[in-house]
Amino acid sequence: MQRINILLILLIALMTFSCGEKEEQKPNIIVFLVDDMGWQDTSVPFWTSRTPFNDRYKTPGMERLASQGMKFTQAYATPVCSPTRVSLITGMNAARHRVTNWTLRFNASNDRRHDSLDFPAWNVNGLSPESNIERTVYATPLPQLLKEAGYFTIHSGKAHFGAISTPGENPSTLGFDINIAGHAAGAPQSYYGTKNFGNLPGNENSPWPVPGLEKYHGQDIFLTEALTLEANLAIDSALNTDKPFFLYMAHYAVHTPIQQDDRFFEKYLQQGLDTIEARYASMVEGMDKSLGDIMDHIEKRGVSDNTIILFMSDNGGLSAGARGGERHTHNKPLSSGKGSAHEGGIREPMLVKWPGTVTPGSINDQYLIIEDFFPTILEMAEIQNYNTVQTVDGQSFVPFLKDATATAGERPLIWHFPNQWGLTGPGIGTLSAIRKGDWKLIYYHATGSFELFNITDDIGETTNLVDQEPEKVRELAKVLSDHLRDVEAQMPTYKSSGEVVPWPDEVIAGAISAL
Template sequence: MKRRTFLAAATAGLLPAAAKPSPNIVLILADDLGWSDIGCYGNRDIATPNLDRLAAQGARFTQAYAACPVCSPTRGSIMTGRYPVRTGVTDWIPGRQSDPKGPIVTPHTADQLKLEDRTIAECLKPAGYRNASVGKWHLGGDGFLPTDQGFDLNIGGNHRGSPPPSGKLGSSYFGPFDLPNLKAGPGEFITEKLSEAASSFIAQNRANPYFLYLAHYTVHIPLQAHQEDIARHRARANGRYNPIYAAMRESMDQSVGRVMEAVEKSGAADNTLLMFFSDNGGLRYEGKSPSAVTDNAPLRAGKGHLYEGGIREPLIVRYPGVAKPGTVIDAPVCSVDFLPTFAEMAGQQPGDVDGVSLLPLLRGGRLKPRPLFWHYPHYSNQGGAPGSAIREGNWKLIEFHADSRRELFNLADDPGEHRNLIRRQPKIAGQLYAKLDAWRKASGAIMPTRNPNADPAWPGFQLTGEEKPTPPE
């Protein structure tokens, strides 16, 4: 084309625009972080400036849910876009057994995510993405690790759900430890090591689109952090909060800041989606411990429970040019929605999933109304009881399997789930239960069975976090 003709065509806008490269995707997943544990969700005890800045630069979801109140099932739902009932991973791996004297026998969870389940990494690979899993995996051991599930790189992921053993010690955030492609010397902090690995991956992959799954161990127990940070919080906590847990939250926020900096230094911040989420609600009590770890107020209960404190999570998404800075999104969404979102971004088909793309919400639009479902047929280490739940609109119904008890809440009026409206609203309760039961049957949900050797005087597991039934009004 002659120069004069080229200039005329360019002026008229007739030349094809250069194709925009596929967007990078960074998903940072916290472990056991509660809905109200960070500043932009109302916490006033600790500073989380990086997460707050991320929210100011993008969208903050107020009603985002994990697909399960414990870790492995939610992680499986993120990877596949499917509810845990369909992956078979319905409890943390390897799960908690039911008591031989209890009223029901709970099913066993799958010990790994099936290889035939299509993961985010496998969805994105045909679009030229390089995929890295950095940190906690907890979806299977040898033969079922991230590199067996479509990831090009696995740094630190194995079958374990807690930080690795350190020397002769038990689970610890501090080295020495030896994980896949990640070693640490004495005193090195795993949260910082994972942040370093994630930042290095971003810097090394400027020339191609990538998916980075940074799954932290923090703030999972054991509660550990740098001593100087703990001491600083002990000096001002005055019993209002756990100083070690506060220091761990700060280390999480610092990691987010480091990843944000790496993305910005790479020169691709304007073409990178950065998402932050947690795998289940904040831990109130573990086992029979009398000491509370965190408080999810105004939400009820915490990790291991189907009440809001166990499943509602912080979700922050920065996607320049798509999500308007400072956006607050109140629509209920779920971890099964992540794969469809990333698939649409990459121009790929999501396949057989239960979730939907969140891009319409990020663009300022709406989603079609839909119910959200949970099926957790297990006793949790935190005192949670086996049950199933459905949320549709502002209504939420929970059915507890051991005694067939049902509780109905209007979350718009009662986000703390204190008023059981099961008697006042029998029609709504009946409609919700019919949908929940139909979903369980269609999904192949495995239900607990009655225990023929049950002891009528069984006192329960007597865990600190056990919740009393909510009397109907």
């Protein structure tokens, strides 16, 4: 009898130890990144009140996530896609990593011609995990660190980290165990399975057809749905291991081409939207269904309570072209859209669910920027004392998640775009910018001119306060210039003289000395 009791005690102890080990497993982490989704492209209001756009779009998945997590009202990315994605995966500010415009072909710049400026030799080939690839930023990628720490790492959707034929083109070289449909291009040839997602005769030399989804070719399925089905299958593969998983769910939607998702298209036409805007709204709702489907899947698999979800967009909503209606109005009350340093081009919808840590339904008005995801995710994953070959600029926002009253003070946020995007509009240009506290200063390289806005009082950036607030201009120009000098940021040169465009504080000093 005594021997039996001892065996029972040992068995109970072993079971308790095993349960304890299971309870202490690191959290699963999902980064749900949308392409070109604006701050207003959702039924979740990120402003102080609802707007007509919040009533236009149907995003119940986002509403559900917001009710279960924290809504960030002042989350920032860069004006265009590749800089954001490289900043997220490296923790570096764009001024430092120099992938300042979108990438595609090896050694080929996508800058449009500028009348008065020549552009610097920026890192047109993107991110590389290898040190000997020209015109790339050599960095230790986030998924590689997670993989080394025991995570099962999954990439699904748009990659757009490195140019064609470089190591960074393939997410598998960046630390992902599974790569679903990720390659060098930043947009799909087609969203339609009936069109093989662009893999048709005549497109063999095009970079745009989406790879790796042959099982859906010829089917009546939208790309967003196919990526979601494959992501959930990959989650199942991860759950068959003893590892936590990291899913980078990076949708091609809602990037052009604007093509209707027939599951949702008709009801937006019935709302009275024009055809283009109805197509766009259907793509938004299809993306949101993906979010809901993934949340349903992890609940069904019993891992929802140990899964963190971070929702973000890579830049502001497209508004300078290809949309229906009046240009530069699709993100109102924010000014402008994708490609712009105005709020419409860089302020993003962001949600974070962290069961047991984040207060459900909470709101955070502190500002943060895309490179902050890198140290935050590593902290969430309980990875400490990690080594990277790059300097990490991001700051963890875990304190915000644990305490909604936490603040970062007047930390400066920096944007740097020594390039020329393809379209024009408010805040679109070759520029550098800074947000510090309530204030934002934009410096336009070609003209040496400035815009100063009090974002708290003037969210629509309607009133340039440069003349009324010269001391604030001088203060912000100095902080911006010091940062750009510190990271050895690249500047354009004037075609007329070959001279390098001066730092913003040098322009101000020159103007003062001329008085």
